[in-house]
Amino acid sequence: MCSKISLFLYLKFCASPQFFTIKSIFLQQNMILFHNLKTYVAELL
Numbered sequence: 001m002c003s004k005i006s007l008f009l010y011l012k013f014c015a016s017p018q019f020f021t022i023k024s025i026f027l028q029q030n031m032i033l034f035h036n037l038k039t040y041v042a043e044l045l
Helices: 002-014 017-044
Strands: none
Touching: none
16 A cells, blocks of 8 residues: 555656656755764764
8 A cells, every 4th residue: 555655656746847856855855864863873872
């Protein structure tokens, strides 16, 4: 079920060029968040 929904969302968002900028911004935000989380965990240890 989840994979069907994610595939649908992938096709819906990634296949349409107007959503490409939104997707790249979202990915950048996620990368920043992930980097901050890694830094935070590293400081804890």
